[in-house]
Amino acid sequence: MSEIETMLKESGLKSTKQRRAILEILRKKELPLAAEDVYIELKKQNVPANLSTVYRTLDTMSEHGLIQKFGLMGEGRAYYELFRVVHRHFLVCIGCKKMIPIQGCPLHEYELEIEAKTDYKISGHRLDIYGYCPECASAGKNIE
Amino acid sequence: MSEIETMLKESGLKSTKQRRAILEILRKKELPLAAEDVYIELKKQNVPANLSTVYRTLDTMSEHGLIQKFGLMGEGRAYYELFRVVHRHFLVCIGCKKMIPIQGCPLHEYELEIEAKTDYKISGHRLDIYGYCPECASAGKNIE
DNA sequence: CCCGGAATTGCAAATAGTTTGCATCTGCAT
DNA sequence: ATGCAGATGCAAACTATTTGCAATTCCGGG
Numbered sequence: 001m002s003e004i005e006t007m008l009k010e011s012g013l014k015s016t017k018q019r020r021a022i023l024e025i026l027r028k029k030e031l032p033l034a035a036e037d038v039y040i041e042l043k044k045q046n047v048p049a050n051l052s053t054v055y056r057t058l059d060t061m062s063e064h065g066l067i068q069k070f071g072l073m074g075e076g077r078a079y080y081e082l083f084r085v086v087h088r089h090f091l092v093c094i095g096c097k098k099m100i101p102i103q104g105c106p107l108h109e110y111e112l113e114i115e116a117k118t119d120y121k122i123s124g125h126r127l128d129i130y131g132y133c134p135e136c137a138s139a140g141k142n143i144e
Numbered sequence: 145m146s147e148i149e150t151m152l153k154e155s156g157l158k159s160t161k162q163r164r165a166i167l168e169i170l171r172k173k174e175l176p177l178a179a180e181d182v183y184i185e186l187k188k189q190n191v192p193a194n195l196s197t198v199y200r201t202l203d204t205m206s207e208h209g210l211i212q213k214f215g216l217m218g219e220g221r222a223y224y225e226l227f228r229v230v231h232r233h234f235l236v237c238i239g240c241k242k243m244i245p246i247q248g249c250p251l252h253e254y255e256l257e258i259e260a261k262t263d264y265k266i267s268g269h270r271l272d273i274y275g276y277c278p279e280c281a282s283a284g285k286n287i288e
Numbered sequence: 289c290c291c292g293g294a295a296t297t298g299c300a301a302a303t304a305g306t307t308t309g310c311a312t313c314t315g316c317a318t
Numbered sequence: 319a320t321g322c323a324g325a326t327g328c329a330a331a332c333t334a335t336t337t338g339c340a341a342t343t344c345c346g347g348g
Contacts, residue, residue, distance in 0.1 A: 014315055014324060035306080050327050055306060057325090062218065071215020073270055074206065076222070076335070077305060078215075091264055100262075106254045107271075114246060114273060120235055122275035126217055127251075129258060131266035158295060158344055179335080194298045199335060201296090220306070221334060 011064040021047040022057050023082070026067060031099050032079035032090070070126050089127045095136025102129065155208040165191040166201050167226070170211060175243050176223035176234070214270050233271045239280025246273065 001009075004023045008015045025041045026033065033041075035054050042049045058080050062069045067080050072092060090099040107125055115122045145153070148167045152159045169185045170177065177185075179198050186193040202224050206213045211224050216236060234243045251269055259266045 016315070016325065018326075048327090051305095052307075052328080053326055059307095060325095068217070070217045071219065071222075073212070073214045074222075075215065078218075078220075091258065091262060091266075093264070094267065102258060102262075106250065110250045111273065114235065115275075118235060118244075118246075119278045120237070120275040121281045122235075122273060123238065124275075125271060125273045127269060127271045129255065129266060129269045131259075131264040131268075134263045137265045160296065160344070162297075192298090196299080196336075197297055203336095204296095 007066060011061075011066055013060065013064060017047060018042070018049045018053055019057055019061075021045065021049070022054065023061070023066070026080065026082040030101060032070070032081040034077050034079055036077075038080070068126075072128065073130060087124075089129065091129045091131065093133040093136055094130050095132050095139070098133060151210060155205075155210055157204065157208060161191060162186070162193045162197055163201055163205075165189065165193070166198065167205070167210070170224065170226040174245060176214070176225040178221050178223055180221075182224070212270075216272065217274060231268075233273065235273045235275065237277040237280055238274050239276050239283070242277060 002020075004020055004027070005015050007023065008019060013019065021042055022038055025038055025045075029041075035051070035058055038058070039049065039051050039054045042054070058067065058069065061067045062080070066083055068083050069078050069080050071078055075097075087105060088101045088103065089105060091102050092099050105127070107127065111122045111125065114120070146164075148164055148171070149159045151167065152163060157163065165186055166182055169182055169189075173185075179195070179202055182202070183193065183195050183198045186198070202211065202213065205211045206224070210227055212227050213222050213224050215222055219241075231249060232245045232247065233249060235246050236243050249271070251271065255266045255269065258264070
């Protein structure tokens with residue numbers, strides 16, 4: 001049984017062609033994808049699938065903790081990425097929207113600190129860094 | 145001229161009743177608001193305004209750097225808050241969606257580090273911490 | 289103070305993203 | 319192999335947001 005099938009089974013989800021393909025797509029891409037990107041990729045791979053199924057699958061998997069769903073500053077749609085134990089953050093270019101992953105996360109101690117200070121049970125965080133990539137910066141896109 | 149009128153003028157925006165009211169609302173609330181929340185608040189205050197105007201105003205003001213627009217994990221709509229020089233982050237309850245502000249931000253050095261490492265021109269970041277508030281935690285909403 | 293042009297607003301209609309109802313199909317335990 | 323709970327496809331509904339256009343308002347110059 002493949003690693004992906006194991007993930008599904010352990011979450012109590014049926015292992016279907018579409019689910020395996022979607023998880024595989026999220027695993028291979030190193031960047032977060034919108035539902036439609038996943039759908040397009042499925043089509044490219046000739047996996048029969050409907051956009052509703054993609055949405056439903058992504059939601060179900062989020063609920064089961066296999067993937068994470070989030071929104072980006074000023075973007076009108078949701079992005080999804082595989083849940084990773086060693087989590088990463090992204091550097092998002094305000095000019096061209098390109099995202100690149102950043103290694104390392106400086107927030108573990110901070111979370112503990114907050115937890116102690118607030119009585120909340122912290123489960124995680126989302127951090128995105130915004131800026132201009134070298135190309136957009138030199139193209140003057142950051143002049144306001 | 146009020147502080148708010150100055151903000152508008154300095155950004156090159158006309159000072160209209162709706163804009164002043166919207167800025168005032170965002171300034172008074174200590175939490176981020178969705179467009180509709182702003183609209184409802186305007187109605188409450190008997191400020192004549194249309195939902196499109198609210199959206200347009202919020203967008204224009206984001207572009208001019210007066211406010212910030214962002215998305216929350218798993219929420220289908222955008223939130224807006226006044227831009228603050230001393231910025232804050234929020235602790236968001238996964239159970240009841242309540243947000244509370246957290247004082248202090250541990251990321252300034254981290255940004256410099258990233259800037260040095262990547263050649264990007266960093267302009268800021270968005271950090272939200274997710275967890276369960278004491279009420280939701282004891283109500284067992286975090287058991288999966 | 290009044291006027292004109294440009295910016296802003298209201299309204300209604302369009303769009304984008306996402307969700308849902310229901311009939312059909314499929315994976316998996318027996 | 320068989321049955322049924324869970325998954326999918328399709329079309330229609332919904333929610334959040336955007337847009338075109340005509341009417342209105344702001345603001346600088348006369």
